[in-house]
Amino acid sequence: LTFSGPGTEWIESDDVDFGILHNLAVDEVPIKDGRVVQQVDTATWSLLKGGAWDAGFEGVVHRSPSSSEFRLLLSLDPLFQ
Numbered sequence: 001l002t003f004s005g006p007g008t009e010w011i012e013s014d015d016v017d018f019g020i021l022h023n024l025a026v027d028e029v030p031i032k033d034g035r036v037v038q039q040v041d042t043a044t045w046s047l048l049k050g051g052a053w054d055a056g057f058e059g060v061v062h063r064s065p066s067s068s069e070f071r072l073l074l075s076l077d078p079l080f081q
Contacts, residue, residue, distance in 0.1 A: 005071030007040035010048060010062040021061065030061060039065065 002008060011031050021030035031037060040046045048062045064071065 001074045003072040005069050006065040009037050009039050009065050010060045013058040
């Protein structure tokens with residue numbers, strides 16, 4: 001939940017260019033041509049499940065937006081053991 005400032009950006013798993021994502025020498029958005037980066041609206045709850053959520057689940061790629069604007073974010077991460 002982003003209380004103020006721009007919301008979290010995310011890319012659907014099928015839209016991710018994993019070649020770019022895994023190449024640490026490249027600083028570009030890891031998205032396939034013609035696809036778009038989604039953004040959660042400010043003050044809207046979201047559940048962004050990562051790859052550790054379930055076996056065989058690729059999750060979504062998410063990040064804080066590149067902005068110098070102040071941002072207040074609440075993040076809850078489950079601990080899997």
